[in-house]
Amino acid sequence: MPTSLHLLADAPAQLLPARELMAFTLAAHIILVPLGVAFPLITLVMHHRGLRRGDATALLLARRWSAVMAVQFALGIVTGTVLSFEFGLLWPGLMGRWGDVFGVGFGVEAWAFFLEAVLIAVYLYGWRRLKPWTHFLLGLPLPFAALLGAFGILAANSWMNTPRGFSLDSAGKPVDVNVWKAIFTPMFGPQYWHFVVGMVLTAGFVVAGVYATGWLRGRRDRYHRLGFAVPFTIAAVAAPVQFVLGDSIARSVFHEQPVKFAAMEIVWKTDTRVPEYLFGRLNEDGTVSGGIRIPLLDSFLAGFSADTEVVGLTSVPADQRPTATQATIAHWAFDIMVLIGSVLVLLALWYGLVWLRHRRLPASPWFYRAAACAGVGSVVAVECGWIAAEVGRQPWIVYRNMRVAEAVTSTRSTSLWIMFGVVAVVYVFLFGSFLVVLLRMRTRWRLADEQQATAAGGLAPETDIPYGPRAPVPAGDVPAARPGAGRAGGDGRAGGDGP
Amino acid sequence: MTADLIAVVLLLAVTAYACAGGADYGAGFWDLTSGGTERGRRPRWLIDHAMAPVWEVNNVWLIFVLVVMWTGFPVLFQTVFSAMWLPLALAAVGMVLRGAGFALRKPSQRLAGRRLYGAVFALASVVTPFFLGAAVGGVASERVAPGTDASAHVWTGPTSIVFGVVAVTTTAFLGAVFLTGDAHRFEAPDLVGHFRRRALGSLAALAVLAVITGFVTHEDSPHVWHGLTHGLGLFFVILAGVASLLTAWLLPRTPGTWLRVSAVGVVGSAVVAWGTAQRPYLLPTSLTVADAAGAPATLTWLAVVTLVALLLVMPAVFLLYWLDTHGELEELTDSELRGGRGTDGDGTVRDG
Numbered sequence: 001m002p003t004s005l006h007l008l009a010d011a012p013a014q015l016l017p018a019r020e021l022m023a024f025t026l027a028a029h030i031i032l033v034p035l036g037v038a039f040p041l042i043t044l045v046m047h048h049r050g051l052r053r054g055d056a057t058a059l060l061l062a063r064r065w066s067a068v069m070a071v072q073f074a075l076g077i078v079t080g081t082v083l084s085f086e087f088g089l090l091w092p093g094l095m096g097r098w099g100d101v102f103g104v105g106f107g108v109e110a111w112a113f114f115l116e117a118v119l120i121a122v123y124l125y126g127w128r129r130l131k132p133w134t135h136f137l138l139g140l141p142l143p144f145a146a147l148l149g150a151f152g153i154l155a156a157n158s159w160m161n162t163p164r165g166f167s168l169d170s171a172g173k174p175v176d177v178n179v180w181k182a183i184f185t186p187m188f189g190p191q192y193w194h195f196v197v198g199m200v201l202t203a204g205f206v207v208a209g210v211y212a213t214g215w216l217r218g219r220r221d222r223y224h225r226l227g228f229a230v231p232f233t234i235a236a237v238a239a240p241v242q243f244v245l246g247d248s249i250a251r252s253v254f255h256e257q258p259v260k261f262a263a264m265e266i267v268w269k270t271d272t273r274v275p276e277y278l279f280g281r282l283n284e285d286g287t288v289s290g291g292i293r294i295p296l297l298d299s300f301l302a303g304f305s306a307d308t309e310v311v312g313l314t315s316v317p318a319d320q321r322p323t324a325t326q327a328t329i330a331h332w333a334f335d336i337m338v339l340i341g342s343v344l345v346l347l348a349l350w351y352g353l354v355w356l357r358h359r360r361l362p363a364s365p366w367f368y369r370a371a372a373c374a375g376v377g378s379v380v381a382v383e384c385g386w387i388a389a390e391v392g393r394q395p396w397i398v399y400r401n402m403r404v405a406e407a408v409t410s411t412r413s414t415s416l417w418i419m420f421g422v423v424a425v426v427y428v429f430l431f432g433s434f435l436v437v438l439l440r441m442r443t444r445w446r447l448a449d450e451q452q453a454t455a456a457g458g459l460a461p462e463t464d465i466p467y468g469p470r471a472p473v474p475a476g477d478v479p480a481a482r483p484g485a486g487r488a489g490g491d492g493r494a495g496g497d498g499p
Numbered sequence: 500m501t502a503d504l505i506a507v508v509l510l511l512a513v514t515a516y517a518c519a520g521g522a523d524y525g526a527g528f529w530d531l532t533s534g535g536t537e538r539g540r541r542p543r544w545l546i547d548h549a550m551a552p553v554w555e556v557n558n559v560w561l562i563f564v565l566v567v568m569w570t571g572f573p574v575l576f577q578t579v580f581s582a583m584w585l586p587l588a589l590a591a592v593g594m595v596l597r598g599a600g601f602a603l604r605k606p607s608q609r610l611a612g613r614r615l616y617g618a619v620f621a622l623a624s625v626v627t628p629f630f631l632g633a634a635v636g637g638v639a640s641e642r643v644a645p646g647t648d649a650s651a652h653v654w655t656g657p658t659s660i661v662f663g664v665v666a667v668t669t670t671a672f673l674g675a676v677f678l679t680g681d682a683h684r685f686e687a688p689d690l691v692g693h694f695r696r697r698a699l700g701s702l703a704a705l706a707v708l709a710v711i712t713g714f715v716t717h718e719d720s721p722h723v724w725h726g727l728t729h730g731l732g733l734f735f736v737i738l739a740g741v742a743s744l745l746t747a748w749l750l751p752r753t754p755g756t757w758l759r760v761s762a763v764g765v766v767g768s769a770v771v772a773w774g775t776a777q778r779p780y781l782l783p784t785s786l787t788v789a790d791a792a793g794a795p796a797t798l799t800w801l802a803v804v805t806l807v808a809l810l811l812v813m814p815a816v817f818l819l820y821w822l823d824t825h826g827e828l829e830e831l832t833d834s835e836l837r838g839g840r841g842t843d844g845d846g847t848v849r850d851g
């Protein structure tokens with residue numbers, strides 16, 4: 001602790017709140033991102049199934065999912081906009097010096113968001129009036145737009161990890177910018193694919209988890225089976241792939257960012273035959289307390305041989321590497337991610353084996369309990385992955401080229417703490433409301449399903465079936481019962497439902 | 500050369516945000532001012548319906564502005580965000596509240612919840628454009644130069660205050676004009692009149708503000724004043740004036756496409772006039788386009804990205820606006836989310 005305190009004391013006072021604020025807002029945004037990137041894909045798979053087989057249940061699921069997407073996408077946009085502002089509000093030094101080197105990636109991202117926002121609006125609001133297949137086809141480019149958006153962001157982030165594509169003039173300013181090289185840096189490929197598959201996996205497990213919970217509570221109809229099976233299958237395919245990609249990204253970090261690797265594995269001295277620690281804490285003097293020590297494994301994992309030399313933290317001066325505390329944080333985050341990744345692979349295997357042998361879903365409640373936790377688990381893995389990547393890079397904001405302390409705004413730390421407080425309150429309100437809205441939607445749909453069931457096949461008016469004859473535009477009068485018809489909420493004509 | 504091109508792109512993106520985002524914020528303004536729950540119900544209903552499909556896209560323009568700024572003119576981005584820390588931070592918070600309020604108001608069923616989200620949405624819609632306008636005013640009045648530290652005097656000068664008020668009024672004007680058209684589209688004749696009166700009122704307010712802006716910039720922002728009264732800047736000022744007259748003439752008639760075009764013309768010309776008046780500076784009298792320009796290779800690529808986007812994104816955006824104005828986009832109702840067809844005893848929807 002003493003050394004890290006000492007290092008912090010050297011840093012400007014506004015560094016801590018700026019970091020905390022950045023980390024908090026990023027961590028919040030990233031919760032919405034798996035759904036943003038992969039939920040459209042999952043929904044379209046379900047939608048396709050519904051159209052192809054004339055499956056009303058599948059269409060209903062796709063429709064309901066798109067109602068969830070509407071809210072989630074909106075929150076993704078506002079939290080993302082805050083991040084863009086924060087680049088200027090918190091890290092003007094970063095953008096002022098390097099904006100023209102790594103910014104083009106964001107340019108791609110901005111256009112991708114345009115496409116995404118357009119396509120998603122057409123998809124969400126096209127249910128009623130577009131022709132079924134036209135509607136589906138207009139939604140089809142959505143996953144690709146999402147991939148493009150991720151491309152931009154990941155290009156920027158991997159550039160911060162392995163900056164390339166420029167040289168420094170005598171004043172230390174970047175010149176001779178080569179945009180191509182700045183985008184396709186060594187970390188880009190590994191990060192991008194690991195990220196994309198991670199998002200698919202997370203979205204799949206999160207959505208499936210909802211229906212697994214329903215299954216555990218005794219709702220075992222076809223609606224829940226389908227709602228579980230489609231996203232879970234997608235995620236189960238992604239899980240082993242993610243494991244392999246994780247192994248490969250870890251090796252890229254080993255080669256390209258050796259000090260970060262040392263932090264993630266708490267390796268103190270450069271050496272061969274390095275042991276692997278599962279968890280444990282790195283002390284200031286380089287000793288490790290606690291944790292499970294596995295001899296030779298780290299060297300072996302890094303280079304397939306116990307004689308592989310692993311670079312340690314002490315290979316660079318103390319002010320160019322993460323502190324012991326930061327290394328411990330990165331290490332724990334990394335281990336938790338790997339642990340979760342491994343458990344998810346086992347879960348996917350279970351599912352796959354049951355399917356191969358019996359051609360059905362697993363029946364054990366333990367499977368569904370695990371599946372219900374898998375969603376939360378993968379979100380935790382995503383957060384841990386980012387913490388490992390960002391904290392492991394300390395004290396650099398641009399690896400070996402700019403320190404976080406040089407990038408930070410000169411705004412007084414009090415202002416930053418106040419802003420942090422305001423943002424925290426707003427985000428708690430935001431995400432709390434998001435959760436409440438989701439739960440309400442669920443309750444409403446369930447009540448509706450039950451009511452319809454008791455009404456012995458009571459048919460809703462034709463006009464309310466999507467792709468049915470066109471409904472007249474709700475003209476002249478406003479629905480009397482509730483002001484403002486909702487996209488997912490009470491349209492007046494639907495009256496009499498709700499809690 | 501490329502830098503000038505990118506500066507034009509930046510100005511056009513700002514203009515697009517002012518028009519698209521402005522109409523959006525304006526809807527929020529009228530939401531705030533449309534009275535109590537009973538009286539305001541119908542206008543609010545229209546606002547919800549009209550805005551829902553397009554507000555996300557309208558907001559992406561801002562992202563693009565920021566990206567072009569930090570990629571094309573890193574120093575400009577750094578300077579503006581350092582010097583205008585507070586108004587921009589407040590605008591960011593306002594934007595979050597606004598988006599969240601709008602997104603959550605619709606699906607929340609309880610009246611109390613709706614009121615809360617609605618109030619948040621409406622209030623933030625007014626506050627945000629004010630601070631953005633104030634920031635622009637700070638730039639126009641030469642109070643920002645590379646190295647300027649954040650302080651209140653940078654964004655509380657007369658030009659800032661006037662620009663902030665103009666920004667709010669402009670959004671109100673655009674919002675009212677667009678809602679007039681939407682009321683027509685949604686076949687709510689009484690609301691056509693409702694918003695038409697408000698559009699005319701805000702146009703009149705804008706005219707008064709234009710005169711005040713003239714006096715204030717003359718005293719407070721000499722470079723921009725000179726630009727607005729000469730050459731290209733003057734041309735766009737006149738264009739804005741002509742468009743205003745046209746809008747005033749069109750407003751009492753049946754609202755159609757031309758009304759929107761002319762209203763966008765007013766705002767667009769005014770923004771472009773400000774941009775051209777600043778030439779050759781990004782930050783008047785301290786930072787020129789050439790000085791602020793990022794690496795040449797980056798600017799070229801930014802131009803390429805912009806071009807690709809023009810070819811790829813513009814058709815998509817037009818498709819959206821087209822579908823929207825032709826009433827092809829409509830929300831799902833609750834009953835559609837409830838299943839529609841018959842169900843089994845256990846809540847399963849029967850197949851086919």
Ligand code: HDD
Pocket residue numbers: 161187191192194195198199201202242243245246247249250251253260337338340341342344378379381382383384385386387388389390392
């Ligand atoms: C569902 C989520 C998920 C799962 C199961 C895993 N990861 Fe991961 N990982 C991520 C989600 C993620 C991420 C959030 O997407 C990160 C953060 C930065 C990035 O590019 O991807 C990441 C980063 C990340 C990094 C740091 C990259 C850097 O510093 O630039 C490494 C070394 C690994 N991962 C390795 C693994 C290994 C060996 C796993 C074994 C199973 C694993 N990950 C599972």
Ligand code: HEM
Pocket residue numbers: 019020022023026027028030091094153154156157160383386387390391394396397404
């Ligand atoms: C393009 C993508 C990203 C960029 C440009 C970026 C940028 C930054 C910056 C500027 C900081 C502050 C300086 C620092 O402490 O290093 C930071 C810190 C951090 N970021 Fe990232 N980030 C990105 C992606 C993410 C994501 C998606 C997360 C998700 C959780 C994340 C998690 C963090 C965390 C936890 C910190 C705090 C590190 C610390 O306090 O030591 N980052 N990032």
Ligand code: HEM
Pocket residue numbers: 026029032033035036037072073074075076077078079080081082083084113114116117146149150151153154555558559562
């Ligand atoms: C520091 C880094 C980040 C910044 C500056 C940022 C910025 C933004 C912005 C401005 C938006 C709104 C876009 C819109 O209006 O449609 C947004 C939304 C989104 N962001 Fe981020 N973002 C960051 C991190 C990430 C990361 C790492 C990802 C992963 C790919 C990501 C994925 C998304 C997605 C998919 C959306 C669309 C909204 C949604 O579907 O939820 N963002 N982001």
